[in-house]
Amino acid sequence: MRISIVGAGPAGIACGVLLKRYSIDVRIFEKGKIGGTIRNAWRVENFPPLGFISGESFVKQLEWYVEQYDIEVIYDEILKIEDFKLYGTNGTYSTDIVIVATGTKPRRIPEFEVSSRVLYEYFNLPRDIETVAVYGGGDVALDYAIHALEDGFVPTVFVRGNQLKAVSKLVEYAKERNIHIRLGDAIRRVEEQNGKVIVFSDSGSYVFDALLIAIGRELNMPEIDVSQMKVYTIGDCAHLDLRQSSIAIGDGVKCAMEILRELK
Numbered sequence: 001m002r003i004s005i006v007g008a009g010p011a012g013i014a015c016g017v018l019l020k021r022y023s024i025d026v027r028i029f030e031k032g033k034i035g036g037t038i039r040n041a042w043r044v045e046n047f048p049p050l051g052f053i054s055g056e057s058f059v060k061q062l063e064w065y066v067e068q069y070d071i072e073v074i075y076d077e078i079l080k081i082e083d084f085k086l087y088g089t090n091g092t093y094s095t096d097i098v099i100v101a102t103g104t105k106p107r108r109i110p111e112f113e114v115s116s117r118v119l120y121e122y123f124n125l126p127r128d129i130e131t132v133a134v135y136g137g138g139d140v141a142l143d144y145a146i147h148a149l150e151d152g153f154v155p156t157v158f159v160r161g162n163q164l165k166a167v168s169k170l171v172e173y174a175k176e177r178n179i180h181i182r183l184g185d186a187i188r189r190v191e192e193q194n195g196k197v198i199v200f201s202d203s204g205s206y207v208f209d210a211l212l213i214a215i216g217r218e219l220n221m222p223e224i225d226v227s228q229m230k231v232y233t234i235g236d237c238a239h240l241d242l243r244q245s246s247i248a249i250g251d252g253v254k255c256a257m258e259i260l261r262e263l264k
């Protein structure tokens with residue numbers, strides 16, 4: 001019995017750990033790095049009993065579990081799931097059971113992608129910058145802005161609407177840190193000039209070293225075409241409206257328990 005998990009974020013790893021505890025042959029496919037989206041987080045404050053912990057430290061814990069349980073990780077992007085087969089960029093893999101834990105991807109604005117300094121994930125932000133524009137008014141945008149400030153950069157947040165939509169704790173932290181937030185100032189156009197990013201917003205044009213776009217996240221799923229096997233879906237890709245690492249981890253554990261019950 002071979003179980004394949006697609007995605008080594010909190011959901012996939014939690015699922016893999018429990019299956020391994022029952023000596024089940026499980027492997028995880030990962031297209032990037034172990035840890036998933038939480039790697040972006042400035043500080044995770046709602047994961048008791050870990051206390052306040054950075055996204056990077058959270059990921060280190062996940063990596064530790066993968067190592068402790070000797071979970072096989074195959075670095076490949078799974079593009080398509082068919083009955084008992086996974087098609088990746090580097091190969092085709094047989095499987096008996098498949099669990100999809102592929103999380104979310106950022107909502108993009110392709111016309112703003114004028115240079116490699118226009119990004120969506122904080123962990124991709126170059127370190128040789130001083131100033132960064134952040135576009136968005138939700139949790140991720142404010143988390144990115146605080147993260148940037150704490151890393152020694154100068155962030156400016158552009159918000160299309162007249163209100164922030166972030167959790168009040170993050171709004172409070174941003175205000176305490178005097179982060180420059182431009183409400184009702186939508187970005188209309190972006191240009192690249194001499195390695196800089198020129199942002200044209202409703203109020204004027206501004207020069208930054210980078211632009212981080214954080215206007216929401218959407219489902220991230222490989223193509224699934226099955227008729228003879230059940231595909232389990234867990235974590236953020238199972239419920240876009242409940243994007244919390246604790247829920248993703250609980251989901252992973254629950255899925256493993258369901259599979260174990262079925263195998264009995």
Ligand SMILES: Cc1cc2nc3c(=O)[nH]c(=O)nc-3n(C[C@H](O)[C@H](O)[C@H](O)COP(=O)(O)OP(=O)(O)OC[C@H]3O[C@@H](n4cnc5c(N)ncnc54)[C@H](O)[C@@H]3O)c2cc1C
Pocket residue numbers: 006007008009010011012029030031032033034035036037038039040041042043044045046047076077078079101102103104139140143144220221222234235236237242243244245246248
């Ligand atoms: C800036 C930011 C701050 C956050 N702060 C918090 C917080 O404070 N508290 C909290 O609880 N949550 C927070 N979250 C949310 C949290 O990160 C997610 O809820 C959690 O990571 C979801 O876990 P997941 O395993 O479902 O998906 P993900 O973490 O998205 O992991 C999915 C994994 O699948 C991989 N993958 C995707 N497609 C494929 C494919 N086709 N083939 C192979 N691999 C693939 C990805 O590379 C990724 O590693 C934050 C998110 C962001 C962006």
